[in-house]
Amino acid sequence: MKRVIWAFVAVVAGFLAGVxxxxxxxxxxxxxxxxxxxxxxxxxxxxxPEAGSPMQARIDWLMQYVLWIMAAVVGxxxxxxxxxxxxxxxxxxxxxxxxxxxxxxxxxxxxIPTILLAIIIVPSISLIYYEADDSxxxxxxxxxxxxxxxxxxxxxxxxxxxxxxxxxxxxxDPTQGEIRRLxxxxxxxxxxxxxxxxxxxxxxxxxxxxxxxxxxxxxxIPGTVVTSWTLIPKAxxxxxxxxxxxxxxxxxxxxxxxAVPLADYLAWTKMAxxxxxxxxxxxxxxxxxxxxxxxxxxSVTK
Ligand SMILES: [Cu+2]
Numbered sequence: 148m149k150r151v152i153w154a155f156v157a158v159v160a161g162f163l164a165g166v167x168x169x170x171x172x173x174x175x176x177x178x179x180x181x182x183x184x185x186x187x188x189x190x191x192x193x194x195x196p197e198a199g200s201p202m203q204a205r206i207d208w209l210m211q212y213v214l215w216i217m218a219a220v221v222g223x224x225x226x227x228x229x230x231x232x233x234x235x236x237x238x239x240x241x242x243x244x245x246x247x248x249x250x251x252x253x254x255x256x257x258x259i260p261t262i263l264l265a266i267i268i269v270p271s272i273s274l275i276y277y278e279a280d281d282s283x284x285x286x287x288x289x290x291x292x293x294x295x296x297x298x299x300x301x302x303x304x305x306x307x308x309x310x311x312x313x314x315x316x317x318x319x320d321p322t323q324g325e326i327r328r329l330x331x332x333x334x335x336x337x338x339x340x341x342x343x344x345x346x347x348x349x350x351x352x353x354x355x356x357x358x359x360x361x362x363x364x365x366x367x368i369p370g371t372v373v374t375s376w377t378l379i380p381k382a383x384x385x386x387x388x389x390x391x392x393x394x395x396x397x398x399x400x401x402x403x404x405x406a407v408p409l410a411d412y413l414a415w416t417k418m419a420x421x422x423x424x425x426x427x428x429x430x431x432x433x434x435x436x437x438x439x440x441x442x443x444x445x446s447v448t449k
Contacts, residue, residue, distance in 0.1 A: 177415040178336065181405035184383030186360045187326055196360040199385050200377050203362030205274050213267055220263070278362075281376040285341035292347075292354025292367035292389060295396035299335050302346075304416050309333050313399045329386045334403035337379060338412035344376045355391030358402060366391060379406040 186199050198204040234240065289300040293310075301307035311331045319325045337343050347356045347365045354367040361377045367389075379385070387402035407415070 177411040177418065178334075178405045178407055180382040180407045180411055181384045182324055184381060185324065185326075186383055186385045187329060188359075188386070198362070199360040199381065199383070200362055200379055202278060202377065203360060205277065206362045209270055209274055212270065216263060216267065278375070281344045281374050283342065284344035284376060285338070287344040287346060288335065288337075289346040289348070289372075290335075290356055290367065292349040292351075292356065292393070292400070294351050294394050295389075295400045297331075297335075297356075297389075297400060297402060298350070299333075301416070304420065307416060307419055309419075311335065311403070313401050324384075326386070328398070329388075329401045329403065331401060331403040334384075334405045336405045336407065336412060336415050337377075338409040339379050339382050339406045341409065342376055342378045344374060347373045347375060352393050353391045354389045354393045354400070356387070356402070357390040358385065358387035358404070360385050361387075361404075363387070364390070379404075382406055382408060 186197055188196060195203070195207050195210070198207055287302045289302060291298040291300070296313075297311045299309060299311060311333045313328065314325060314330050314332060316327055319327045319330065324330075345356065345363070345365070347367045348371065349367040349369040351369060353369070355364065356367050356375070357364045358377070361379065363375045363377055365373045365375045367373070383406055385404040385406060387404070389397060389400040389402075391397075393400075
């Protein structure tokens, strides 16, 4: 019992030290860790982005697994066809055979595809179940698609609900690490190493919450909630886009995620809550270089 109490004290002390450690650096940017690693698409990219979550790593693995099985099947069938064209064309083989039945061949062409389907379906179904398992998250964020911006609501942090707009091309500042058509005024801030559940919905039309490097792709549907989840092991900046044609500015609603250590995330939520209190009534100003809703073309009703 004594040992249990000491373990509990140690955990609480460690937690407080972590929170205090980050908060003690007054004025320090709690999102600084996210600039160490930037997972963004680049010119002439032809493969998946580097996997930023275990889910995307599994998707990448399954894609290659099926790809190589498919390559073997296509190669084998291709060789057979060439063999038939050469050996059994009208010139080389003028008198056709009258073969209508061969038990061995029929068994082989039934059994081999069955085995192939079985070895594909087992990892596929297991991945589907893995993707669907959003149980026991550390936190839940409600993501709402709007024409044409995203809204993030942190369910565990009262009042933490804000909009995220793309920074227009003429305002992009590459010296701040901003990327044209991907950077936003208020990114989604998440802790690393924790399971995060997304409740995805829409305020108007169909949108798509698509995070290629994290393996998340779900429709945002008005009137209903679709869930997904992620877990980001590495601090960094990750990007996504709306991938459901949703109107004239469909291309102007990217998703930017700043993944930072838990202590920094907690420091950021405190800062955000303070900003919210100071700006009560108005949407909160977060640790962002941009003024709130500078790029809003539609006002948000909370
Ligand atoms: Cu959209």
